[in-house]
Amino acid sequence: MLKAILNYQEIDRKLYQLERELAGSAERKKYAKLKKYMETASEKLDALDAKAEALKAELTTLEEKYAITAAALEEFDHLEELVENGGADLSFYKKKAMMHLDRMKKLKADIAALEDAVKATDKEYRELKAEVISKQAEYKTAKEEYNVLKESKEGEKAAIEAELKKAAVGIDANVLTVYKTKRKEKIFPVYSQLYSGRCSCCSMEPPLAAQNKLEGGATIECDHCHRILYK
Ligand SMILES: [Zn+2]
Incomplete structure (x- = not known):
């Protein structure tokens, strides 16, 4: 019983060596490296896409807030009229108007920062996309070359597998x-x-x-x- 499985293992050693040869080949290494690059780049592109979407949504929210604050400030256009007619406390209105203005200033700065972030993300996305496209041909060639090598070993592999099948009886x-x-x-x-x-x-x-x-x-x-x- 032990003799039979050890004999099987000796035949299998040839298959193991063939697999090792393929795995260690320059063709396989080049292909694996480019494949990994493609996968990583694809994930990164998705992440950048999601990031840009989130930033744009945040930007829309801030722009809406800004519009609301600006509309509130418009009410103070009639400030003098208000004061003349009702003798209202000018400083109170002034304070309130200043508060709105401050809020608008801050929102404006936040909006500018977000716009920069959107632009930077878009740029990063476009650059990576261009790099991926430029590498696509190289990836395709590497894949083909590795397949050619693999196919060149198919005959040898099939012969060993047939031998193994016999030895397994x-x-x-x-x-x-x-x-x-x-x-x-x-x-x-x-x-x-x-x-x-x-x-x-x-x-x-x-x-x-x-x-x-x-x-x-x-x-x-x-x-x-x-x-x-x-x-
Ligand atoms: Zn051991």
């Missing part, structure tokens, strides 16, 4: 499932030999009680690297 289904699960978790080799009382992959020393189980041909899992230990 007679291996316990549970053993194979555990193997494949660990393999998916990028653990390779999945089966690690116990050498001088240590895991030969990570050098961890399993407890003696666990090691004793190995004597009978059973397997245990390495506590450290989670490989399947055998002796």
